[in-house]
Amino acid sequence: MGMDRWFLLAATLLAAVGGAWGMVSVHGGKRSHWTVVWMIGVFLCQLGFLGIRGEMRAACPLMDRGEILAFLAWSLTLFYLLVGPAYRISLLGVFTAPVVVIFQTAALIPGTLTAHPAKLPGSSAWHETHSAMSVLAYGALALAAVAGVMFLVLDRQLKEHHLKSGLFKNLPPVRELLISLERLLWLGSGLLSIGIAAGFLMPRTASAWGHLIAAVAVWGGYLVLLGVKQVRGLTGRRLSLSAVVLFVLSLLVFAFV
Amino acid sequence: MELLCLGLNHRTAPVEVREKFAVGNTKLGEAAMDLIALAEATEGVVISTCNRTEFYLAAERAGEAFAKIELRLAEKIQVDSSVAAHFYRLEKIAAARHLCRVVSGLDSMMLGETEIFGQVKHAYGAALDAGATGAILNKLFQRAFGVGKKVRTETSIQEGSTSVGNVAVDLAEKIFGHLKHSEVMILGAGEMSRITAQSLVSRGARSIFVANRSFDRAQELATEMGGSAVRFDDWQSVLTRVDVVISSTGAPHTIVHREDVEKARRARKYRPLFFIDIAVPRDIDPAVGEIEEVYLYDIDTLEQLAEEARGRRQLQIEQCECIIDFELAKLNLPGL
Numbered sequence: 001m002g003m004d005r006w007f008l009l010a011a012t013l014l015a016a017v018g019g020a021w022g023m024v025s026v027h028g029g030k031r032s033h034w035t036v037v038w039m040i041g042v043f044l045c046q047l048g049f050l051g052i053r054g055e056m057r058a059a060c061p062l063m064d065r066g067e068i069l070a071f072l073a074w075s076l077t078l079f080y081l082l083v084g085p086a087y088r089i090s091l092l093g094v095f096t097a098p099v100v101v102i103f104q105t106a107a108l109i110p111g112t113l114t115a116h117p118a119k120l121p122g123s124s125a126w127h128e129t130h131s132a133m134s135v136l137a138y139g140a141l142a143l144a145a146v147a148g149v150m151f152l153v154l155d156r157q158l159k160e161h162h163l164k165s166g167l168f169k170n171l172p173p174v175r176e177l178l179i180s181l182e183r184l185l186w187l188g189s190g191l192l193s194i195g196i197a198a199g200f201l202m203p204r205t206a207s208a209w210g211h212l213i214a215a216v217a218v219w220g221g222y223l224v225l226l227g228v229k230q231v232r233g234l235t236g237r238r239l240s241l242s243a244v245v246l247f248v249l250s251l252l253v254f255a256f257v
Numbered sequence: 258m259e260l261l262c263l264g265l266n267h268r269t270a271p272v273e274v275r276e277k278f279a280v281g282n283t284k285l286g287e288a289a290m291d292l293i294a295l296a297e298a299t300e301g302v303v304i305s306t307c308n309r310t311e312f313y314l315a316a317e318r319a320g321e322a323f324a325k326i327e328l329r330l331a332e333k334i335q336v337d338s339s340v341a342a343h344f345y346r347l348e349k350i351a352a353a354r355h356l357c358r359v360v361s362g363l364d365s366m367m368l369g370e371t372e373i374f375g376q377v378k379h380a381y382g383a384a385l386d387a388g389a390t391g392a393i394l395n396k397l398f399q400r401a402f403g404v405g406k407k408v409r410t411e412t413s414i415q416e417g418s419t420s421v422g423n424v425a426v427d428l429a430e431k432i433f434g435h436l437k438h439s440e441v442m443i444l445g446a447g448e449m450s451r452i453t454a455q456s457l458v459s460r461g462a463r464s465i466f467v468a469n470r471s472f473d474r475a476q477e478l479a480t481e482m483g484g485s486a487v488r489f490d491d492w493q494s495v496l497t498r499v500d501v502v503i504s505s506t507g508a509p510h511t512i513v514h515r516e517d518v519e520k521a522r523r524a525r526k527y528r529p530l531f532f533i534d535i536a537v538p539r540d541i542d543p544a545v546g547e548i549e550e551v552y553l554y555d556i557d558t559l560e561q562l563a564e565e566a567r568g569r570r571q572l573q574i575e576q577c578e579c580i581i582d583f584e585l586a587k588l589n590l591p592g593l
Contacts, residue, residue, distance in 0.1 A: 158432065158552050163562060173434035174529050233526025235549040 002115070004052040005108065008070055011045035012104040014038055015077075019097025026094055026170045035093035036084065039077055042100060046074040058119045062131035066113025071132075073103040075139020076146075079187075083143065083180060091170050092180075095146045126202035133195035134215065138250070140188035141222070145247035147181040148240035155237055178236050181243060182229065189222045218250040258299065259319045260393060260590070262352035263326055263344055264311030267366050270343035277334050280305040285380050286387030293389055295329040296322045300391040302384040302398065304359070306376045308366050313356065315393040319348045350585065353397055357581040360405035362414060368570045369414040374405050396590055404584045411580060414573045417566025421449070421559045424566075425533045426456040429501050432531050432552060437461040442499040444468050444492060444513070445506030446478040449535045453503050458482060466499065468492040470506070493517050497524040503533045504540035515544040518551060535559070 001009075018038025025032040049070055053061035061067045077100055084092040107113055154171045157163060171177075196219055199212050225242050228234055234242075265275060280288045285303050292301035298316035305311075316322035323346050331338060347355050355364070360377050362369045381398045384390050390398070409415050418424040433439045441462050443450045446469040454465055465484030468491070469475035475486040487495050496502070496517065506512055513532070527550050534541040534555040546553030 154431075158428075159546075161554070161558055161562075163428075164565070168431075171431075173430065174432045175438075176434045178529075233523070233528070235527040236529060237549050238527075 002052075004049050004056070005113070007045045007048035007052065008104055008108060008113075011042045011049065011073075012101055012108065014041045014045060015097045015100040015104070018042065019094060019101065022091075022094035022097065025166075026091065027166050030166070031170055032091065032094055035091075035097070036081070039080060039084075039093050039097065042097075043074070043077045043081060046070065046077060050074060053117065056117045056119070060128040060132050061117075062128075062135060063117065064112070064114045066107040067117075068135060069103045069107035069112070071135045072138050072142065073100045073107070075136045076100055076103070076142045077139075078136075079140050079143040079184065080146075083184065091150065091172065092143070092146065095150055096143065099142060099146060124202050126198045130195050130198035130202050133191050133198060137188045137191035137195055138247075140184050140191060141243075141247050141250070144181050144184035144188060145244045147177055147184060148243040151177045151181065151236055151240040152244075155240075174236060178239065181240065182226075185222060185226055185243060189219065189226060192219050192222065214253045218246070218253060221246050221249075258315055258317060258393060259322075260349055260352050260397065261314050261316060261319045261322060262311055262347040262355055263314075263323060264304075264309060264347075264355075265343045265345070266309035266311075266364065269345055270340075274336075274340055274343050275308070275310065277336055277340075278305075278310040278330070279307075280310065282379065285383035286389065289384035289389035290387050292326070295333075296326045298322055300394045301389050302381055302394055304377055304380040306373065309359070309364075311359070313352065313394060313397075315391065353401075353585055353588065353590070354581060356397065356401045357404045357585065358578075360401045361408040361577055361581065362405075363408075363574060363577055367419055368567065369416075369419075369573070371409070371415055374402075374409075378402065393590060396588070400584065400588050404581055407584065408577045408580050412573045412576050414570055414577055417562075417569055419563050419567045419570065421535065421556065421563055422453045422456045424559045424562045425453050425503070425535075425554065426460055428533075428552070428554060429457060429462075429531055430460065432529055433500055435461055437463060439500040440464045440466070440498055441484075441501045441503065442466040442468065442487070442492065442495050443478070444502065444504040444540060445508075445536065446471075446474045447505040447507070447536075450503050450505040451478060451482075453533060453535065454482060457501065457503075462501070466495050468495070493521065496521040496530075500529070501531045501533065502541075503535065505535045506540050508536070508540060509538060511538075511540060511542045513541040513545060515542055515548065518545050518548055522548070522550070533559070 018035055021038065022032035022035040050061055053067055057063060062071055076096060080092055080096045150171060151174065154174060154177065157168045196215055199215060225246065229239055265278065280303055285305065288303040289301045292303055292312050292314065296314055296316055298314040300315035302313040312326060314322055327341055327344065331340065358364045360374055362371060362373055365373050418427050429436060436457060439462050441454055441457050443454050443465065446467055458465060465479065465482045466487050467475045467479040467484055468487040468489050470489050472486060472488055479486040504513060529550050529552065532541050532545060532551060532553045534553065537556060539555055541553060545551055
């Protein structure tokens, strides 16, 4: 097994242990102060993986499905590290870690990650911008979906007056969750806009059209959601559900297109 | 040298007795020096709060010191000897354990409350500044503060809100975070509304609107709370801007109906709205709670949450007592 896979495996194990540790703390009614430290470890290992793959490719490592999944997990971790501690949403890490584990485990499934990636001579700058920005955008949108799940859990507990669990005690306030969720949606949509613009400028094969159309559809979905939220307003529950559904749909679309 | 404590509290004495022995915050140092003189002791600290007055002393003979203080206090405050029945007298380890229980909030009316810690610290500081403490009381009080901190960090004795008002405020913070961006409307200018709204204001709520059938009473309460009075017929228009509604009218029927809230939703852009219904019979139709962004809590639910918190605190007492005994066992004090 190459060094790149070892890095990815280490990142996956760290995320799994960090997530489990956080869940146990939260279940016991304590704040999971160490989650951010575990996630920094995850982030460093992801950087190690991407660095090695980047050197192998001599380009941005976004060529096979495994690399895309790992890059997505890295992007998700990056946005968690940017958003979580700043808004003191330490619990975001506990919810993010399992998603990172899922993406990276999928990337580690034999055959998903090319064992000996070929160098890509003369790769287009627009192509790399398109790939990197799109995957970064999905990192932000994934984190928005995570924040949405957190809101839905808290909303249900508040509605049904189930206020005794350690999870309830540790979840951030409703308003802060909704603000973070909306900002992440704006950030993700902004990055996706750049990614799509770059997609139209890059040299395309006929098969890339389907991919680009799917990306535009997803982008349109997010823009409609933000437009409705901005102009008419949306309940927290609908905004959160939409963020989760749109993200899952976009993953499914790209899995098949 | 022996350590002793003479005191009365909310359990042993009614307020009309406690108030006679109360000492002002600024006079605690002076009172500690007077106490030393009265009891012919070497060290003294006077603790005085709304629920207790306690005298801690280091004296040669406890029995004599108790008799002297009781006699001379009765003369000084001009009360008859029957007040002696309200005092508790504790010596050596029992006095030390009592101080640790007081500092930890185990002896408070509201089990686990935290204010007492600061009050005892202030009383000790005043006695220290006045030169009324020495080796024994300094060591005892320092250890008691350490024990108090340990009890609070290692147990859940202070967790959860134990009053309806505080439960409501905690919930408001769980929904809105810091309340500095939140506006509150009170429907009905009753006492419970006032207390709950005051708690919200003390935690930073931005503005208060008071709607009451008697507009004069609404204005009175609004002035007291630094808010604005609203005519009762206009409360629906205020609903579009507030985040929290506290309702406690004496109406025999519901005041807030689902249609009232539905009408305001669009203008509110579907922002979260927290209803606290502390009226009996209830002011808010339970159907209001079915609206997606509305969180509705009535008096029974709030009281139940407060009761559960009180129960959880009760379960912690044994663990707290173990910490106190363990820490006191390490205290090598001559007066014990």
